[in-house]
Amino acid sequence: MTSCQAVISECTHDEKRKKRRRQCTALFASCGFFMVLFFFAPRANAQGPQIVNCPNPLAGQLLLTVPEIKSENGRLKALLVLGDNDKRVMWDSGSTPRCATQFMRYFHGRSLLKPGPEDPLFSKSDPIPGPTLRARVGDLIEVQFENLINTQHFINSLDRGDGGCDITFAGSGKKSANLNADKMPNCLHGSSTVNVHFHGTHTTPNTTGDNVLLFIRPAQAPLPPDGQKAINDFFTACEKTGTPSYWTDMPAPWQGLQKRWVTNYDNSAPYKGQSPPHGGPPVLPKDMQLSPVNQTEIANRMWPQYHIGYFPYCFRIPTYDPAKVKMGQSPGTHWYHAHKHGSTALNVANGMTGAFIIEGKYDDDLNKFYKSNPNWKFQEQVLVIQQLTTVLNLTVPGGGPGSRSVPPLSVNGRIAPVITMQPNQVQFWRLINGAERDAALFQGFFARGSATACTGTPTTTCVHWKQIAQDGVQFKFSNYVGTEDSHINMAPANRADLLVQAPSTEGTYDLKVQAGLCRQNCASQTETLLTVVVKGSAISPAMPFITNESDFPTFPPFLADIPESDIVVRRDLVFHDNAPLLEINGKQFEDHTINQAMLLNSTEEWKVSNLDATKEHPFHIHVNPFQITEVFQPQSAEAKDPKNPCYADPMKPETWKACHSPEKDFIWWDAFAIPASREDNLPSNVCTVLSACPADIQKYTSCTKGANPVCTVTIPGYYKMRSRFVDYPGQFVLHCHILTHEDRGMMELIEVVPDTTIYAHH
DSSP: OHHHHHHHHHHTSHHHHHHSHHHHHHHHHHHOHHHHHHHHOOOSSOOOOEEEOOOSSSSOOBOOOOOEEEOBTTEEEEEEEEEEEEEEEEEEOSSSOEEEEEEEEEEEEEESSSOSOOOGGGGSSSOOOSOEEEEETTOEEEEEEEEOOOGGGSOOOOSSSTTOOOOEEOSSSOEESSGGGOBTTBSSOOTTOBOEEEETOOSOOSTTSSOTTOEEEOOSSOOOHHHHHHHHHHHHHHHHHOSOSSGGGSOHHHHHHHHHHHHHHHHHSOBTTBOOTTOSOOOOOGGGOSHHHHHHHHHTTOOOOEEESEEEEEEEOOOOOTTTOSSOOOOEEEEEEEOOTTTHHHHHHTTOEEEEEEESHHHHHHHHHHTSSTTOOOEEEEEEEEOOOSSOBOSOTTOSTTOOOOOOOEETTBSSOEEEEOTTOEEEEEEEEOOSSOEEEEEEEEETTOSSOOTTSTTSSSOEEEEEEETTEEOOHHHHTTOTTOOOEEOTTOEEEEEEEOOSSOEEEEEEEEEESOSSSSOEEEEEEEEEEEOSSOOSSOOOOOOOGGGSOOOOGGGSOOOGGGOOEEEEEEEEEETTEEEETTBOOOTTOOOEEEETTEEEEEEEEEOOSSOOOEEEESSSOEEEEEEEOTTSHHHHOTTSTTOOOTTOGGGOSOSOOOSSOOOEESEEEOOOOEEEEOOTTTOSSGGGSOGGGGGGEEEOOSSSOOEEEEEOEEEEEEEEEOSOOEEEEEEESSHHHHHTTOEEEEEEEOSOOSOOOO
């Protein structure tokens, strides 16, 4: 043991550990499992920020192109690693911006279809998103995921048991171990435990598919050769027979390795970051151990949730074939991000996001039009919006001494980066809002130095756009027409595909957005999201927007409108920040509880409402996209004007409804910001106590007491959506995509249940 003690003494020194991590890990392994755990043991506090100079100028840096991993011959095979390193972020975005370097978790990786190292851009100081995954409809997706976080760099709370909540910043310069009475599981916790959500994919939510019920803890040691062989054998089997159905379908050596690793974790992980005083190996309390949970799930023919270090994802992106599936995968702009309850917000804020581009006929048709002229230069820009921070402020930003400002929006790791275009050029922009908190409401392009947007009039010399897809689903031509310089509100998780056209002359144009939680009646700030510099020789002839339906991408048949006659069930969901609780239908997220159960291959209509006047909760549901058929915004000008036919009268609930709704050509989404509510005070001659208010508005009314009592009516904002729950049974979630809301309870566990049985009854 003397030599092992020397290993610990040498390898736990910070500078030497950074230089010799791999060698030290191997040495620890030779000293036994407990030594490996000593190396990976958590410490009580994360490293503080090191203030550094911000890039000069802060704005004006060129857009970074995130490295891509592309599919070949029907397979995308990637190594996706979760690591940590010093990254530079804006620490304070006030009048004098400050930047800092701090350990941040981030995705990096490379293709496994060809040898070679990963792109060195991932090791630079810019906190760029993870590698862009680029596949095609019908491809098999194989991702070897490795969680190699060094937990010594971060506050480390565990995933089970009471008292496991992280210490969080309380907005007053102080720390709180139990902010707003948060309790497990609805608090920030387990931030080194992760999984990967393939956002926008129409695929199985089970086993090795888009499974967000997985909990993957950091590796305790390097992947051994027999572990790599087991992963390779699994991928070979998945290529032949598809995604496994049961844990017992996995290679036996892989089952054995994970069982051993999870058991070792239970027997060795320090409780509350402390080793036991007697010096022996630490053992987790029974209610915090992972092995019993896994074994119970396996015994019930379920997939085990807890895994250590490594996990192989494998699923197919379905091609539409009515003989096999009722919906195919929509080609378009999708993304992936960390999605473990309790740590989603912090990990996404660290930058654990990445673009997932799924190509198909949509792309073929665009390329056919824009590459028909050899003089045209049709470029694509993949733009991942992030809101980078290492500390979440869960109270009012800027609310007093010690509080922090809201992090600014960045694109591909940089603040207000520059995109270069040639005069007369049209580019294809894929925008993804991967921010953990704020929406980006487009204010338009502004010529440099002008206080007025130049967008809005097609003939004005400016950068103009037309939207062609939403949330990874292309528009019909009828939806595309009239979208030039259209209103775009990119809530967290939204994507927007744009055709962007440069003017015929050189110039500099800033795209400004309003960043905040809602469009009206809430704190927000105007930011320059990016800058377009138009320079160089003009493209001739000028590249146009598509004007003829025959040139527009063909609309897939499985995305036809859902008729009302198909609806078999209607539901109501109500989102409410009922401080201190974040609720859906009056409840916080509950473990082991299915809140909504839908029959496979059925069609439903949901009314999704919002009781908050200062927040637009972005509703997101996994696996199946939905169509919006009706939207009611009680804060809109027409709904607030008593002289307008669309006035929402606080005394008449029958007027609280949409005044204009499409009758066809509904747009598909997978996240939609629920319009904020409106709060109106009732005249004192109507009522000053709840019992005296009209009966039909009492449940929407609250009254204050005192010398001047007032009763206030809350008129909920809402939208109606229709969705087909088809092709894939299984358990997954719906939630608010303001991710601290999700982590703190604004989420439901839902299940699509099979519509057939092997039983007969006759």
